[in-house]
Amino acid sequence: MKIWDAKYECMPREELEQLQLERLQATLNRVYKNVTFYRKIFDELEIVPENMQSLSGLVKLPFTSKENLRMNYPYGMFAVPLREVVRVHSSSGTTEKPVVVGYTRNDIKAWTNLVARVMTAAGVTRDDMVQITFSYGMYTGAFGFHYGAEAIGASVIPMGTGNTEKQIMIMQDYRTSALISTPTYAITLAERMERIGVDPKKLSLRVGLFGGEPLSEAMREEIESRLGITATDNYGLSEIIGPGVAGECEYRCGMHIFEDTFIPEIIDPKTGEQLSAGRVGELVLTTLKKEAFPMIRYRTGDMTSLEYGPCRCGRTMVRMNKTAGRSDDMLIIRGVNVFPSQIESVLAAIVGTAPHYQIVADRKGARDLLEVHFEAAEGTFFDEMKRQKAFLEMVEKRIRSVIGVSATVRLVAPNTIARHEGKAGIVIDRRKT
Numbered sequence: 001m002k003i004w005d006a007k008y009e010c011m012p013r014e015e016l017e018q019l020q021l022e023r024l025q026a027t028l029n030r031v032y033k034n035v036t037f038y039r040k041i042f043d044e045l046e047i048v049p050e051n052m053q054s055l056s057g058l059v060k061l062p063f064t065s066k067e068n069l070r071m072n073y074p075y076g077m078f079a080v081p082l083r084e085v086v087r088v089h090s091s092s093g094t095t096e097k098p099v100v101v102g103y104t105r106n107d108i109k110a111w112t113n114l115v116a117r118v119m120t121a122a123g124v125t126r127d128d129m130v131q132i133t134f135s136y137g138m139y140t141g142a143f144g145f146h147y148g149a150e151a152i153g154a155s156v157i158p159m160g161t162g163n164t165e166k167q168i169m170i171m172q173d174y175r176t177s178a179l180i181s182t183p184t185y186a187i188t189l190a191e192r193m194e195r196i197g198v199d200p201k202k203l204s205l206r207v208g209l210f211g212g213e214p215l216s217e218a219m220r221e222e223i224e225s226r227l228g229i230t231a232t233d234n235y236g237l238s239e240i241i242g243p244g245v246a247g248e249c250e251y252r253c254g255m256h257i258f259e260d261t262f263i264p265e266i267i268d269p270k271t272g273e274q275l276s277a278g279r280v281g282e283l284v285l286t287t288l289k290k291e292a293f294p295m296i297r298y299r300t301g302d303m304t305s306l307e308y309g310p311c312r313c314g315r316t317m318v319r320m321n322k323t324a325g326r327s328d329d330m331l332i333i334r335g336v337n338v339f340p341s342q343i344e345s346v347l348a349a350i351v352g353t354a355p356h357y358q359i360v361a362d363r364k365g366a367r368d369l370l371e372v373h374f375e376a377a378e379g380t381f382f383d384e385m386k387r388q389k390a391f392l393e394m395v396e397k398r399i400r401s402v403i404g405v406s407a408t409v410r411l412v413a414p415n416t417i418a419r420h421e422g423k424a425g426i427v428i429d430r431r432k433t
């Protein structure tokens with residue numbers, strides 16, 4: 001399969017590290033000169049950008065947190081005057097003020113190139129009709145893929161979110177061959193097709209690029225079998241650039257992080273200590289080329305591990321494994337750390353597919369309560385109380401053995417858990433209110 005930017009994507013590690021060091025030095029100089037926030041902490045910590053003579057010095061640099069970005073809302077972290085900014089975006093934040101990120105003309109060019117890389121790695125070519133179902137708003141998903149697809153020379157159908165039946169009609173009529181969406185929306189599309197009698201196998205769809213939220217293996221299998229496509233997982237976050245930070249190649253054994261543009265590290269989220277390759281911890285990213293919004297050791301909150309071994313595709317870029325939850329959406333139930341992804345994998349293993357589910361944490365007196373609601377498949381022994389009870393007990397037992405605390409499991413009727421076109425509202429923590 002083609003590699004979009006082989007010079008960088010397949011760069012020998014020694015050469016890559018030299019390039020990273022040069023770009024890191026330039027970035028440190030840029031932020032020291034232009035971003036008060038960084039100048040202040042560098043001065044406090046006596047960090048002199050010119051003294052950064054090897055990549056091992058990275059650990060001496062301070063972290064940047066989402067909280068730091070909030071404190072500098074809206075433009076405090078920008079490293080260029082607004083007149084050089086050609087675009088702003090923000091993260092898919094919910095209630096709080098979203099983080100605002102900016103791009104110069106060069107940033108947009110670099111971003112376009114990165115997304116062209118992940119799309120090429122997933123097998124998209126200039127012959128594809130690419131249907132983008134992310135929101136064309138402040139969210140980085142749609143514009144990122146839009147520009148990347150155009151750079152490849154594919155034809156873009158800029159649908160945006162929603163209008164599921166129209167999406168399906170367009171897919172049929174325009175012969176869409178590549179779908180860009182969140183994994184949950186792909187499942188929503190498959191469900192709707194089934195309901196309205198459209199056979200996905202008769203469409204021209206052949207690949208899907210998913211991202212914005214975790215794509216579990218169970219979800220991947222469900223999407224692939226229901227839509228008859230090959231699905232890849234793609235990771236990114238607006239603070240760093242948007243989609244195009246990392247993506248799977250045809251071997252789908254982890255997402256290649258584009259290390260010529262970002263330096264990844266894994267840290268222990270509690271101590272901040274850097275962890276060795278292969279260990280699971282919080283992903284920290286430093287940007288190497290960003291002009292408008294450079295980030296030094298940004299704490300992504302995403303838990304993962306890195307694989308430095310060679311990949312059969314020929315890319316030398318390190319691979320990140322699927323995220324194992326977030327360091328910050330982790331629930332603490334009766335003193336035990338619980339990741340929603342663990343519960344999802346239990347449910348998926350039991351029912352064979354990724355069900356629609358919701359986790360509800362509540363508190364009665366001083367006792368934490370955990371409930372897991374999940375949708376029964378159409379016709380699942382709702383009428384047979386005894387079987388249902390035994391089934392639920394079995395699910396509860398498995399969940400307990402995986403997460404270490406007990407949860408009450410409830411089956412709910414099909415289509416009763418709200419579907420989200422963007423990120424799924426999987427966890428409801430009532431203890432906070």
Ligand code: DLL
Pocket residue numbers: 090091092093134140141210211212213214215233234235236237238239242243244300301302323326
């Ligand atoms: O979701 C950027 C994006 C759009 C990536 C479309 C890929 C495709 P934010 O709104 O800033 O940006 O959210 C970033 O979403 O820190 C992760 O927690 C999560 N996330 C994104 N992609 C994945 C993925 C976009 N493939 C946050 N797997 C990140 C798991 C993901 N989590």
